[in-house]
Amino acid sequence: MPIKILSVDDSRTIRLIVGRSLRPYDCILCEAANGEEGLVAAAREKPDIILLDVTMPVMDGVTMLTKLKSIPVIMLTAESGRDNVIHIARLGVRDYLVKPFKEEQLIDKVGRIVQLKRKEVSAPTAAPVPAV
Amino acid sequence: MNVQTPSLDIRHYLTGHLVEVFETMLSMKVTPLTAGQPPVFIERVTGSVGFGGDTVTGAVYLHLSAKFANRITTAMLGLPPDEAIGETEVNDVIGECTNMLAGGLKSTLCDRGYDCAVSTPAIICGTSFVIESPQDVQHELLVFDYDGFRFAVEVHIKFNQTN
Numbered sequence: 001m002p003i004k005i006l007s008v009d010d011s012r013t014i015r016l017i018v019g020r021s022l023r024p025y026d027c028i029l030c031e032a033a034n035g036e037e038g039l040v041a042a043a044r045e046k047p048d049i050i051l052l053d054v055t056m057p058v059m060d061g062v063t064m065l066t067k068l069k070s071i072p073v074i075m076l077t078a079e080s081g082r083d084n085v086i087h088i089a090r091l092g093v094r095d096y097l098v099k100p101f102k103e104e105q106l107i108d109k110v111g112r113i114v115q116l117k118r119k120e121v122s123a124p125t126a127a128p129v130p131a132v
Numbered sequence: 133m134n135v136q137t138p139s140l141d142i143r144h145y146l147t148g149h150l151v152e153v154f155e156t157m158l159s160m161k162v163t164p165l166t167a168g169q170p171p172v173f174i175e176r177v178t179g180s181v182g183f184g185g186d187t188v189t190g191a192v193y194l195h196l197s198a199k200f201a202n203r204i205t206t207a208m209l210g211l212p213p214d215e216a217i218g219e220t221e222v223n224d225v226i227g228e229c230t231n232m233l234a235g236g237l238k239s240t241l242c243d244r245g246y247d248c249a250v251s252t253p254a255i256i257c258g259t260s261f262v263i264e265s266p267q268d269v270q271h272e273l274l275v276f277d278y279d280g281f282r283f284a285v286e287v288h289i290k291f292n293q294t295n
Contacts, residue, residue, distance in 0.1 A: 013225045014228060055235075078236065080236060101156065
């Protein structure tokens with residue numbers, strides 16, 4: 001059964017990068033553009049893991065996190081400072097990833113929490129051999 | 133109200149951080165220019181993110197030509213360099229790049245005791261506009277080059293010490 005991942009970020013670009021990073025893996029990606037939409041999506045989709053931005057309009061990631069129950073969260077943040085990292089750790093997230101990040105770093109972090117399996121690549125169909 | 137400048141070299145920090153953002157997210161090796169005039173654009177896209185708290189307020193601006201903004205967007209989205217991109221995509225990518233720059237600066241300020249929060253990004257597009265700030269606001273302009281595209285990062289920052 002594929003892993004279900006919810007990406008909550010107001011930036012479509014970041015959601016796109018997350019989707020591109022996860023494309024080789026057997027998983028279903030759901031998206032939301034802010035915390036409020038994220039809570040609705042989390043209740044509906046019941047994801048195995050949530051990738052959550054911090055600064056978003058309508059409802060930020062920290063507020064959304066306080067309303068979530070028992071779903072592992074990786075925070076995606078542009079703020080790398082010591083105080084911010086301590087603050088995020090106290091919120092009970094499983095991990096965090098600082099922007100800018102490389103796609104491999106994202107896969108590494110997600111793969112430590114859920115088991116990512118590469119999609120099976122179907123063998124290329126052999127070209128018909130012309131009759132001699 | 134006294135104005136205090138903390139032991140933070142904003143130019144040095146932002147130069148390194150911008151180089152990191154462009155290399156990590158866009159695979160672009162940009163060159164900081166130590167001398168020369170700021171770029172003049174015919175058509176310009178500017179990303180801006182504000183930050184504010186009790187002891188510090190300011191904003192970070194990323195100024196790009198429309199052509200380079202398009203190039204950055206294609207690089208971020210993994211598309212061919214000259215592919216035409218919609219305004220929504222360009223604004224989102226430039227906003228996110230500016231957000232990463234401002235987020236790094238915000239963290240550095242917080243770690244030095246200047247607690248502040250950042251805004252969500254905003255985009256300004258146009259052919260001729262100037263961003264001005266009051267005289268008591270520290271102003272830094274950093275110019276960079278990538279493959280003949282010249283672009284700039286501008287920071288307006290004010291430190292306040294309440295007595």
